[in-house]
Amino acid sequence: MTVVSGFGPRDWGSHPPYIDPGYKSTPLRGPTKPLIPLKATLSELTGPVYGHESVGRLDADLTKNGARNGEPLGERIVVTGQVLDERGRPVPDTLVEVWQANAAGRYVHVVDQHAAPLDPNFFGGGRCVTDSEGRYRFYTVKPGAYPWGNHHNAWRPNHIHFSLFGPSYLTRLVTQMYFPGDPLLDLDPIFLATPERARARLVAAFSLDATEPEFALGYAFDIVLRGAIATPMED
Amino acid sequence: MADMLGQTPSQTVGPYFAYGLTPQQYGYPLKEIASGRLADRGVEGERIRIEGRVFDGKGAPIPDAMIEIWQADARGRYAHPADPRGSNADFRGFGRFGTGTDPEFRFAFETVKPGATGDGQAPHVNVVVFMRGLLVHAFTRLYFSDEAVANASDPVLATVPEDRRRTLIAARHDGSTGVVYRFDIHMQGDDETVFFDA
Numbered sequence: 434m435t436v437v438s439g440f441g442p443r444d445w446g447s448h449p450p451y452i453d454p455g456y457k458s459t460p461l462r463g464p465t466k467p468l469i470p471l472k473a474t475l476s477e478l479t480g481p482v483y484g485h486e487s488v489g490r491l492d493a494d495l496t497k498n499g500a501r502n503g504e505p506l507g508e509r510i511v512v513t514g515q516v517l518d519e520r521g522r523p524v525p526d527t528l529v530e531v532w533q534a535n536a537a538g539r540y541v542h543v544v545d546q547h548a549a550p551l552d553p554n555f556f557g558g559g560r561c562v563t564d565s566e567g568r569y570r571f572y573t574v575k576p577g578a579y580p581w582g583n584h585h586n587a588w589r590p591n592h593i594h595f596s597l598f599g600p601s602y603l604t605r606l607v608t609q610m611y612f613p614g615d616p617l618l619d620l621d622p623i624f625l626a627t628p629e630r631a632r633a634r635l636v637a638a639f640s641l642d643a644t645e646p647e648f649a650l651g652y653a654f655d656i657v658l659r660g661a662i663a664t665p666m667e668d
Numbered sequence: 669m670a671d672m673l674g675q676t677p678s679q680t681v682g683p684y685f686a687y688g689l690t691p692q693q694y695g696y697p698l699k700e701i702a703s704g705r706l707a708d709r710g711v712e713g714e715r716i717r718i719e720g721r722v723f724d725g726k727g728a729p730i731p732d733a734m735i736e737i738w739q740a741d742a743r744g745r746y747a748h749p750a751d752p753r754g755s756n757a758d759f760r761g762f763g764r765f766g767t768g769t770d771p772e773f774r775f776a777f778e779t780v781k782p783g784a785t786g787d788g789q790a791p792h793v794n795v796v797v798f799m800r801g802l803l804v805h806a807f808t809r810l811y812f813s814d815e816a817v818a819n820a821s822d823p824v825l826a827t828v829p830e831d832r833r834r835t836l837i838a839a840r841h842d843g844s845t846g847v848v849y850r851f852d853i854h855m856q857g858d859d860e861t862v863f864f865d866a
Contacts, residue, residue: 443804448803462855463855464860464861464863471807476785477794479748481760481761519675541687558687558688558698559698605805608678627679658675
């Protein structure tokens with residue numbers, strides 16, 4: 434028998450730093466003192482458990498869960514992928530929460546004042562759960578780019594926000610999925626704050642396999658969480 | 669380790685998380701998986717409220733942070749398969765709350781005070797901070813001011829420089845409306861909260 438005794442460390446070479454001068458909100462919000470190493474206890478080896486019971490009937494179809502009198506405008510897409518740990522093992526039955534702008538680049542959030550239209554048939558938030566092989570899938574429309582106030586003529590690339598728990602609180606991940614070939618990626622301080630060698634992991638791949646004929650373009654986006662370290666136990 | 673897959677990088681939660689992650693709190697039409705209310709009346713334990721604000725490097729309260737908490741039940745048990753004891757069936761131990769709906773930008777959790785987990789740690793709550801301008805979530809812990817003896821022998825607090833431990837201690841107030849623990853989070857400055865590399 435084995436028990437999980439910990440998780441591999443957060444690979445700081447793959448994650449952005451707390452302070453990145455190009456992303457102007459970070460200098461006053463990121464911690465400045467060194468993090469204190471914490472050896473995982475039961476409090477970290479556990480974490481919130483949300484499975485299939487936490488997903489409603491339309492939660493994984495953003496083209497339907499905000500519909501009032503028709504379908505949302507935009508390019509219908511299906512986003513799918515596998516949630517894995519660093520050793521390539523699937524992460525089953527874990528919640529994947531997503532939120533995004535509509536096809537015109539507008540969020541329903543009241544703080545978003547971008548002068549692009551709201552879509553009465555698109556809400557933009559949803560969730561799904563990975564299956565026994567760690568695979569997830571949801572339907573949506575491709576989000577639009579939108580301007581933001583970081584610097585003159587700053588535009589966020591098309592992206593979908595993701596939030597995952599994984600098997601413990603140490604595997605918690607909030608990230609963003611980008612789209613291949615987006616010219617705004619090379620100009621975006623948030624994407625560029627990510628170490629160069631890890632940036633490609635944030636960009637989905639167009640997938641003809643995932644594409645559904647006569648219906649929706651497919652994008653594949655695998656997500657890799659920290660991996661469990663198992664220790665043999667005497668029975 | 670060359671055969672390891674690379675971790676997917678963290679990105680900021682951004683300013684517009686509310687309708688995806690805390691929709692009901694902010695009035696959006698999507699059922700939320702968690703809220704600031706962790707325990708209903710029937711749950712065993714001392715009922716407490718944890719509240720506080722998140723401050724930026726200029727000392728201004730942050731209106732668009734999201735706080736998550738994870739805690740044991742009143743007997744120190746976690747609702748997770750790694751805790752073989754299991755937890756109070758009516759208590760999941762997870763809360764999530766945005767700072768944007770309170771006029772003073774407070775977060776607030778209605779919960780029960782966690783018990784000691786039985787492994788030498790003082791009663792505590794794991795706290796995770798997300799916000800626009802934070803590219804990787806920040807991990808901290810909340811301890812209780814009325815647990816001075818247990819805190820003094822807590823193995824995690826022992827790793828924190830003594831002059832910074834106070835940033836992890838929530839101050840208890842016994843008021844007419846119940847027990848409130850005040851826990852402000854300072855992202856920077858002289859009072860910068862201790863954040864962990866967990």
